[in-house]
Amino acid sequence: MASFSSLVLPFTVIIASLVPSIAQLNPDYYNKLCPQALSTIRTTVEQAVARERRMGASLLRLHFHDCFVNGCDGSILLDDTPTFTGEKTAGPNNNSVRGFDVVDQIKAAVDKACNGFVVSCADILAVAARDSVVALGGKFYDVQVGRRDARTASRGAANNNIPAPTSDFNALLSNFQSHGLALKDLVVLSGGHTIGLARCTTFRSRIYNETATIDASFANSVRASCPQSSGDNNLSPLDASTTSFDTAYFGGLVRKRGLLHSDQQLYKGDGSEGDRYVEFYSGNEEAFWRDFGVSMIKMGSMGPLTGSNGEVRKDCRKIN
Ligand code: HEM
Ligand SMILES: *[C@@H]1O[C@H](CO)[C@@H](O)[C@H](O)[C@H]1NC(C)=O
Numbered sequence: 001m002a003s004f005s006s007l008v009l010p011f012t013v014i015i016a017s018l019v020p021s022i023a024q025l026n027p028d029y030y031n032k033l034c035p036q037a038l039s040t041i042r043t044t045v046e047q048a049v050a051r052e053r054r055m056g057a058s059l060l061r062l063h064f065h066d067c068f069v070n071g072c073d074g075s076i077l078l079d080d081t082p083t084f085t086g087e088k089t090a091g092p093n094n095n096s097v098r099g100f101d102v103v104d105q106i107k108a109a110v111d112k113a114c115n116g117f118v119v120s121c122a123d124i125l126a127v128a129a130r131d132s133v134v135a136l137g138g139k140f141y142d143v144q145v146g147r148r149d150a151r152t153a154s155r156g157a158a159n160n161n162i163p164a165p166t167s168d169f170n171a172l173l174s175n176f177q178s179h180g181l182a183l184k185d186l187v188v189l190s191g192g193h194t195i196g197l198a199r200c201t202t203f204r205s206r207i208y209n210e211t212a213t214i215d216a217s218f219a220n221s222v223r224a225s226c227p228q229s230s231g232d233n234n235l236s237p238l239d240a241s242t243t244s245f246d247t248a249y250f251g252g253l254v255r256k257r258g259l260l261h262s263d264q265q266l267y268k269g270d271g272s273e274g275d276r277y278v279e280f281y282s283g284n285e286e287a288f289w290r291d292f293g294v295s296m297i298k299m300g301s302m303g304p305l306t307g308s309n310g311e312v313r314k315d316c317r318k319i320n
């Protein structure tokens, strides 16, 4: 028996190590298929962010909203069809997610560079999110690629899976846990709010009604651009340095300056585990950058379509 298992084991190891490299995501997926793929995405993202800094935030958020709805499969990019209503008009997305034109520009550039339809829309979102973080001052991490694109989308699934800014801590945590993510991921990834803007309608009740958990002068200054009963679409920065991928978001939470109810839920000032993560990242930029990359890779590997599942879309807005 001993000699039998010592023969079988090496084969098992070889097969087990070959199959995942074909079927699963890895950073080198396009090295042979299209060596210019990732640099082409980066160049187009850099140009878009140079035109408008906020676009980096918008592209990061697109990847998050894609991944949380049946995995990172480019489903958020699909327009409605006669057979399904897509995710673009779901509550968390409608009049809110943006960057679709830039995704189209990236897709056109990458298809030209690769001489064909090689790079999936789901991978474009994952790589563009990383490149946006780097363009706004965060740190590089190796993106896993090799995703394929969904052939359907669901507005209902988007409504059910994307967390709401009115959520309390327990709801946020159980939402993230249902996606295979832990408390640390919740805190680190919420640090994505170190860039970008939010509409008045998403934080009005916090700035007028949560006086116990909000810094009074901060609330006053935000109220100036978010009236009690008008200006739903007026924008406010999610942190004090909205185009820099820094730790100001966490420092703001410690000083009760979280803009969204969901942000401030991560720091309550009661010494809970959330508090300790927030305090740690507020004073440790290197750790935030590093752990953000780790959690993004984890989020990015949720339920990918690989192998012969799904397709590589020709137009990110439509199935082939
Ligand atoms: C933890 C649960 C989360 C909630 C409840 C939440 C909620 C929101 C809301 C309400 C907005 C403003 C949308 C608008 O006004 O139209 C927003 C913006 C944003 N979110 Fe989140 N978010 C969460 C997690 C994340 C994560 C994990 C990321 C990325 C890793 C992220 C990245 C962003 C970015 C970058 C923006 C600004 C987008 C822009 O300026 O275009 N968020 N989020
Ligand atoms: C999306 O927003 C538009 C414009 O404000 C609105 O007319 C439409 O009813 C919204 N769609 C959904 C499904 O809420």
Ligand SMILES: *[C@@H]1O[C@H](CO)[C@@H](O)[C@H](O)[C@H]1NC(C)=O
Pocket: 204, 205, 206, 208, 209, 228
């Ligand atoms: C604040 O709370 C009061 C009482 O519950 C409510 O009537 C009011 O609409 C709330 N204001 C906002 C801006 O949410």
